[in-house]
Amino acid sequence: MNETIEFTKGPLALTQNISVAVFDFDGTISTLRCGWENVMRPLMLECIAGGGEPSAALKEKVDRYIDESTGIQTVYQMEWLAAEVAAAGGPQRDKWWYKEEYNRRLTAYIAAKKNALAAGAAPPESCRIAGAAQFLRALKNAGVELYLASGTDHADVCEEARLVGVYDLFTEVRGAPAHAAACSKEAVLRLLFEEKGLAGGNVLVVGDGKVEIALGHAHGAYTLGAATNEAARRGVNPVKRRRLIAAGADAIVGDFTCTEALTALFCPESAAASRK
Ligand SMILES: [Mg+2]
Secondary structure: OOOOOOOOOOOOOOOOOOOOOEEOOOOOOOOOOOOOOHHHHHHHHHHHHOOOOOHHHHHHHHHHHHHHOOOHHHHHHHHHHHHHHHHHOOOOOOOOHHHHHHHHHHHHHHHHHHHHOOOOOOOOHHEEOOOOHHHHHHHOOOOEEEEEEEEEEEHHHHHHHOOOOOOOOEEEEEEOOOOOOOOHHHHHHHHHHOOOOOOOEEEEEEOOHHHHHHHHHHHHEEEEEEEEEEOOOOOOEEHHHHHHHHOOEEEEEEOOOOHHHHHHHOOOOHHHHHHH
């Protein structure tokens, strides 16, 4: 087996192809929103410190919260921010106010990347984790039904999936409905599992967040933790790796450049047929 796949609980030995794979988007396939922490961190520090110089303790608190909350829906992070601002004696503002301000800043931050992709000035793979499209295509060719589930607003995830060139590979792309706090990524995933009757060993969940890995694990699916380095688009991110193993990931990769080994692992029947 390719050494770039790390098995956390001993080797996986599937005898049948998986029939469904559920992928997370941001950080797993797309790097368009890479650097969102560079937008959220100053927003949080600025709002909690009321425009003053943030203390070292505040910086540490914000960094810890961002690290812990990675992968949850933005509005919950903004709910935390609103409470912290209020506790620090700042203005009483709605979580949606913060979410809109964060989205405005993030949109400006990633606009340059989106514009370059839309204009064809940057190739779609420049905003994809290495090997992601190849892995998706190999699974699709093996007859696997592909779903994309994201906590990002639905319209944004559809647009971004098109820009990075993977939209058409999916049976369905699902994001969070606008202004629906109850529809976190976890809720999107739960609904998808319920509606499609997904359970057990015919399902693969692939993601860089603890939410999708823990949920997949709880449903008895195979879980592939994508411990991606979003800046480099390849190689293993040790912080994500630890988080994904703790969430119950069966296997870890840093990217999908070991496409053949991954496909042979999760679609052993197709791999055997192609060898004949
Ligand atoms: Mg993610």
